[in-house]
Amino acid sequence: MAITFQSLKTMLGNAVAAAQGACPALLELDVGSPGRAMLEGVTGVGLWLQFIALQILSRTRLATSIGADADSFVEDFGLTREPGTSATGVVRFTSFTPDNQSATIPVGTPVKTVGNVIYDVVEDSANAAWSTAADAYVRPAGTASITVPVRCETAGTVGNVAAGAICLLGSAISGIDTVTNDAALTNGSDGETDAALRARFVAYINSRSKATLAAIEDAITDVSADLIYQVIENVDASGAFLPGNVVAFIDDGSGDVSDAVIDEVYAAIDDVRPAAVSIQVVRPKVVRPPVAMTVSVNSTGDLPTIQTTISTNIAAYLNGLTIGESASYSRLIQIAYASSTAVTNVSGVTLAGGTVDLPSTTGTAYRAGTVTFG
Structure with missing residues (x-):
């Protein structure tokens, strides 16, 4: 049964009508009169009780609960809100004089962006550069660079950055001169929203x-x-x-x-x-298809900036594909044109060297690879 809530004006009007209807004589209920003041006082209490009822109703149903109230509702059933996730990816450590010495990069080594978003090196025993004896990643003498995995210290989309954004060493590393991320990081996410929590609660119960x-x-x-x-x-x-x-x-x-x-x-x-x-x-089997294209812009556009935006958006598209989903060739063209109103032409577009969609294959995930511009 739906409940109809009343405004102060409506509630006061109903009180005046009820009082006058119950009295055989004409009541003095003009603004400022004692009778009007009494009715306004009672109406104010009624409005407060109505607000309390609304608060109770909004907190006793998940559909109308928000924030901490939604959390407490689902926690009674053993479900909790998912926290945000930290962006992860790989960075490349490089030495300008690789023949002179080797380099050791321990777990926890910080790297960061110009905006001071910090990422820490994490362990991956399957990485070719990992040394169990050193309990760290090792760049051997004669090898110019190695790639290692990192995780953002801060959970959320703040860790999602374009290729090349991670460019600073958080601390000096003997035998390492530069660091960069060749591919964009796009898998950081903020905490679960109220709407997502409600949808997951239904699936959880069912x-x-x-x-x-x-x-x-x-x-x-x-x-x-x-x-x-x-x-x-x-x-x-x-x-x-x-x-x-x-x-x-x-x-x-x-x-x-x-x-x-x-x-x-x-x-x-x-x-x-x-x-x-x-x-x-x-x-899944991960395939990182290379993308190539030539982009033309008008006099109002900054080509390097637009190319960076295109690379980031293509990475976000590929990294967001579900496992077993095909990769669309035409979507790349759409992403390029949507990157800026200054884009006048997109040509020579290839996806994994071809001009067709990559097929849907069970257990295969298409993820961001290199994007080159002619």
Whole structure:
């Protein structure tokens, strides 16, 4: 049943009409009269009670709750709001005189942008430059540069930066002269919004006590709402037929999701899988297609700035594709024209050396590669 709320003017008018209707004699209810003052006082209390009722109603339903009230509502059911995620990616450390000495880059080494957004080097034992003995990344003498993974110290979209934005060493490193990120970082995200929390709560409730694909997908989003995933039944990670097996391909938009996230997703799926069903949680096959194009601008446009914007937006598009989704060739042209009103022509566009869409392939994720301009 809908509740109709009244304004102060409407509520006072109703009170005046009710008082006059209940009295056989004409009442003195002009502005400033004692009777009018009494009715205004009672109406003010009624308006306050109406406000309290509205506050109670807005907090007892998730659909109308916001902020901390939405959090407390879902927490009663064992669900919590997802925090923001830190942007991750790789940077390249370079020496101008590589033959003179080697260099050691320990975990936690800071690098930063001109705007002082700081990123820390993180461990990746699968990286070719990782040395277990040194417990750090090593650039051997004779090798000019190595690439290592980093994570932004601050969670949120503040860590999403264009290629080349990370250009400063946070501390001096013997044998290293420069640092840069060859590709844009785009996978940082702010905390879950109220609208997203409400939508996930519905999926969470509907998947309880059900060993379904929806339950598995909800378990993945419970780890992080920003994870990109594809869940396939009755095959193994290679695509071969395997009855009773479920494969979950997991990515965070970087193309190199951490071991810790893989383990956390595995544990979450294991909690909802039925007996006798095996699960595999793996990274997708990552393809980083090179993009090339020639962009012309009019006299009002700054070509290097526009090219940087195009590179960043193409990276955001590719990194946002779901696993198994095709990459659109024509979207690249659209992104280039949308980058600035100063763009007059876009030509010579190629995607992975061709002029057609890259096909949709199970377990394959297209992610940002190099963007070159003619």
